[in-house]
Amino acid sequence: MAGHVHPRQLAFVLPHEESLTRDNFLEGPANAAALALIDAWPEWPSRTMLLVGPEGSGKSHLAAIWAEQSGARSTAAHALSTMDVPSALATGALVVEDLRLGAFDERALFHLLNLAREESAFLLLTSRVPPSALDVELRDLRSRLRALPVASLLPPDDQLFRALIVKYCADRQLTVDEPMVSYLASRIERSYAAARDTVALLDREALRLGRPITRALAAEVLRNP
Known part of the structure; x- marks a missing residue:
């Protein structure tokens, strides 16, 4: 119908708990x-x-x-x-x-x-x-x-950086495979904050757009941070 306005999808960002136990500390x-x-x-x-x-x-x-x-x-x-x-x-x-x-x-x-x-x-x-x-x-x-x-505490090496990406995804109950982790690790700044912030951004955009977290979505997000 002409003039029809599609309802805007709302993304509800739910709080997530980061485990701060000894067992959940990533060593490196x-x-x-x-x-x-x-x-x-x-x-x-x-x-x-x-x-x-x-x-x-x-x-x-x-x-x-x-x-x-x-x-x-x-x-x-x-x-x-x-x-x-x-x-x-x-x-x-x-x-x-x-x-x-x-x-x-x-x-x-x-x-x-x-x-x-x-x-x-x-x-x-x-x-x-x-x-x-x-x-x-x-x-x-x-x-x-x-x-x-x-x-x-020094900047993360490659192994710790990749483990951080996996952990931040797990904290948000997001599932990512090895190719996805490799894709992210090779395209963002190797820092603790960048890993955390990139995963948070991917989570928000996936909710906002109603899409799964894929390499295509990651490419869009990293192109337009």
């Missing part, structure tokens, strides 16, 4: 040092340790594994305040996630480090950048951060 040379640190607890070289790695590299996953082992509480670095420090250390272990340039209270973090030392508490800090890149104004905090032992 890129994260071996960081995983070894978590597995070695409480025999750490220091009671305060720093995990450093790019976005999506597994820092939060490792922190969740350690929190389960140690009974640690967790807080975002930007949410940490001086007043909250004593209660944050109530269990004797704390995760402080995502130290970012200019995005945390320096005095609160310095108070936390001092109190943790006094109480022999364990701290696990995470950041995308090393302490030298944080440009901290408090001189004493700057020296303390730069003295912390660091466990680094």
Whole structure:
């Protein structure tokens, strides 16, 4: 019929749960040092340790594994305040996630480090950048951060990258075969964030268009990100 308007299909993006257990952590040379640190607890070289790695590299996953082992509480670095420090250390272990340039209270973090030392508490800090890149104004905090032992997570090698694509698909209950994984792995940036974001985009587009996830759909999505 002339002038007929086709109803627009709505895509309902349902929440999906990413498993953060030890069994579901993907191991590889890129994260071996960081995983070894978590597995070695409480025999750490220091009671305060720093995990450093790019976005999506597994820092939060490792922190969740350690929190389960140690009974640690967790807080975002930007949410940490001086007043909250004593209660944050109530269990004797704390995760402080995502130290970012200019995005945390320096005095609160310095108070936390001092109190943790006094109480022999364990701290696990995470950041995308090393302490030298944080440009901290408090001189004493700057020296303390730069003295912390660091466990680094490196960019993924080919095997880990391909496994990440499979895992992110599985987290969304998507089934992909080996040729599809190879196609994606050879066409997107080899980074944790790119693997995660590409799978999320494919999932959204498949729902929006009412199509299965195929190589043809992937080609369209990667052509028009």
